[in-house]
Amino acid sequence: MGALSDRIIAKAERQTGCEMPYLHTLADTSGAAFARWMLAMPATTYRDKASLDAWHLARLGATVAQDCGTCVQVVVSMARKEGLAASTLQLALDDPAQLHDDAQAAFAFGQAVASQAPDVADHVARMEALFGHDVHVELAMAVATCLMFPVIKRGLGQSLSCSMVTVHMD
Structure with missing residues (x-):
């Protein structure tokens, strides 16, 4: 899954403006885990009737x-x-x-x-x-x-050294 997962992650990072090391960890550890994570992504953007x-x-x-x-x-x-x-x-x-x-x-x-x-x-x-x-x-x-x-970041130990960031509105 290497090259494909790298492209998917790079696109997500470009779209959000944030690095996503947890996705690299998933992809590098288990292509199957990464694939299943990605299958859940459509649920994260579902909006029908809510404003x-x-x-x-x-x-x-x-x-x-x-x-x-x-x-x-x-x-x-x-x-x-x-x-x-x-x-x-x-x-x-x-x-x-x-x-x-x-x-x-x-x-x-x-x-x-x-x-x-x-x-x-x-x-x-x-x-x-x-x-x-x-x-x-x-x-x-x-x-x-x-x-x-x-939650995945915390579970992987990738939020432990997190520090407050300035949120940009652009």
Whole structure:
């Protein structure tokens, strides 16, 4: 799988602006593990009925709760590429309580799920009330799949020396 996996990883790194050593580890250790990881990637981008803001902000909230920076940068870069305003993302990172209600609720939902907050049931109920069942399920899937990245990095010992990074909005 060497050359093919190298091309796939290089493309992902270009698209996100971040190095992905965990993918190199997977590919170098087991082509089968890398292939199965890649099979999961379409699930990480599934969005049907959820608004762009709610979907990306739920992912951002979850990622902020789990990661020190590089995964946050990937989520921000993806959101910007899809048209989410830099000002919205910056507000979410700096002062999420100032986001409009739906956006703040989606961000808080992501954080609550990712951090196993004791009030997660309240956030679940709020998602159902604000967005309906279908969008709530979609946001739960978005949160779950975006957490694959910081978790694999942590499991491989590749986030242990992570340091806070400056998140770029461009």
